[in-house]
Amino acid sequence: MSLAGAEGGETLPGRPGFLAARLRRIEPARFFFLAAIAVLVFLIVAPVVRLLASSFQSVDDGSFTVANYVVAWSDPRNLIAVGNSIRYAIEVTILSAVFAVPIAWGVSRTDMPAKSLVRALIIGAFITPPYLGSVGWILLGGPNAGWLNRAWMGLTGSSHGFMNVFSFEGMVLVTALYSFPYIFVFTSAALDLVSTEMEEAANILGSGSLRTIFRITLPLVLPAILGGAIIVFLDTIALFGVPAVIALPARIRVMTLVLWQFFEFPVRAQAAAAYAIPLILVTLALFAVQRLVLGRKGYVALTGKGGGRRFAELGPWRWVMLAYALFIVGLAVIGPYLALAQAAFSRAWGLGMSWANFTLDNFHTLLVSPDSRDTIVHTFEYAAAAATLSVVLALTIAYIVSRRLVRAGGLLTVLAMAPLVIPGIVLGVAFYATYAPPPIALYGTAAILVIAYTTRFLPIAYVNSMAGVRSLNPEMEEAVRILGGGRLKAMRRVVVPLLKANLVGSWLLVFIPAARELSTALFLVAARTRVISVMMLDLSENGSFETLAALGLILLVATIIIVLAGYKLVGRDFMLRRS
């Protein structure tokens, strides 16, 4: 991969003095870009190549074999699982978009009330480990004892509930409730960037509100919606938490459940790799689809010129908008957490609600034990470090690719996107194999988790950064360069400030899944580097459901406080409004 001249650099090889002349013209920025590419290549290629290699290695002596692929793919049940997983991911993606896009429009573009609360609750849905959300939903929608079903039976006198969470539809619903925030954050960040001038122009030309939304607004943010949808799709394919709780009792076979079985004795981690590797092809196919949909249309939305943003006045409809938003976050957060709260405040939740059974002990135990306090603090520290690293790396790579600073930009995109689709447990094995043994020897340190999260969630930051950088008209950076500034200065003074909201969004988009990540962390934590998700698994295996529910509530409340404080602090800039 060579750095091509950004101006299309005429090459005149062979002429003496040419090299020295070139060297003098090389900007310091190039070294920075080269370093970023080197970091990307190392972070991704080291574990992925290890994974790829192990998929061709014999379990016994490490010699070359295709037997792992035979083991992984010859059982027709494993093929059915692939079909189920793809159907599952498609349905979750569609449902997530149905949840997310209207709310994003309502929050970013209308005078809907209580926006901060809605945003905070959406972040609350986002931080909820899907495993915990599923448990909450079992309490709500279990066919025999779910609250909603009991209420229904009480109201109608029916002998059956009206829903069964242990079903394909149940699994899709629950997953979408904890995935839609991806699309929401992408879409609302994009809506926040686009000025309303074009919509106003459409209105002036006689277009009605709905027509404007569908012909102007949505096409403008389509890249962002698609970016979010791709993340949801890939994340769902690789998701373990929800299927473990719902698919298994519902007797639905999905890929991640098959994968875990390769780790039962006799352990066939190599077959697990062979089963997971083809998913990278799925990623490639998705990007081909994205390219087809977007075509060659340009969506430069942010130019150097001004452009105001004005909220659509919905009148009484703004309450309908709010009701829809609250309904969705109610399903995702309020309902399940109420059900979990019953356990969290109970001595023994199997006894039901009563004053005699009420206690704060579960919270007390968690908050006074230094061990669990450390675990909670670590979780946020590691996630924050990973989010920061991912955002810097993703923005740099997205800039390099979109401004065509290197020839093999497409390859960089594939690299940056590869980790998301590889299920966490397989990636966990690869990370452990790469970073635990000497000379790197990071096992037991926080660094191994931070590196793992950075790598695993880089794709999310990358997709978001790409959407942001694409929306910038390069003429602003060109202006910096015409005036004698370098590329780094253009990035620092133009790209970063303009994309502030986008970058904060990226940061959150990595921070949150990193804070709830389970299957990779499972392989990499040591005694002193335990994180909340692993602790939750421990608590569930221990039958300590009351403490588990209390931990979930602490996580939710802490997150909402952090997010609301964040909005208070950076509110105006966050919205990027020109007063």
Place this chain on the structure above:
Amino acid sequence: MKITRRAATLGMVALGAGALAAPAFAESEEQLYAAAKKEGRVTWYAGYLNQPICEAIGEAFTKKYPGVRVFATKTTSQVAFQRVLQDFNAGAVQADIFSSTDANHMTYLIGKGQLVKYTPPNAAGLVKALRDFNGGGYYYPGWVGVVALMYNTKKVSAADSPKDWPDLTDPKWKNRISFGSPNFSGLVGVWAVAMTQKYGWDYFEKLNKLNPQIGRSIDDAVAVLNGGERDVAICSAAAAFRSAKTGNPLAVNYAKSFTLADYSPTAILKGSHSPNAAKLFANFSAGPEYSKILADNEEQPLRGDVPPPKGAKSLADLTLYQPDLADVEKLLPGIRNKWRDLFG
């Protein structure tokens, strides 16, 4: 016969020589401790118990042997085993002690020559059945999973509750049973092997007609019963006692014909950082302090001289059955396959 001083001295020298030839028996606790102190730490990959219990054990160890810290990491046995394999492949053994709920892990490592042969002196005090579970001296039990029947006392009376394994196939339990999957839990795997051996595969065909709710791990059933979603379950007795202790409406029946006990081995890994501290820790795990911590956490103590937790029976008072390891290894893959076909 008069024993001369000379003969006695000779005898002692001979004993000493014998000790040198068989160091496993000769290393006194003091010697081990002195060597362990130089090593300063012991690292434990635990596939059973949970992090707080593992840490309580570590603290008790360090209290008894100051200067030797325990770094315990609890994961699932599968994850711990995968790490051990990778550490050996990388030539960098991280852990001194490896504990697993799956004895096949140990059989595999013995085959590869990766375990240290060591019988801790304290093992003599273990319950008889456990003493014999030692893989020819390469491991000894560090935890016993007792598989029992559990029911929700608000929904099921003691008289009505299932007393033995076949009772579960009674049609009255339709839509009321829950258990884990042998494809995700070693303990459920051993249970499935035992049921197949004693009652035939037909047992599961009958259960399936009652539409049981299948979870992942054996202890998922605790939450399922407390939530009221199902009423009777297969469980690990310790998890049920732990939850019942806080007041949850759960009770345990040890099955009448036999109680399934899954002995879970712990062993010392070859080539680790702290071989002496590892032996000291191994001996500690077979000792009374360790069993006491288990009992305090509603787990089954491994020794006869430590009373079981309230409500639980001592291992010595139960009719225990554990399928032969070789049988488990032979039968389980087929059972898992049939299970996938039957239960999805």
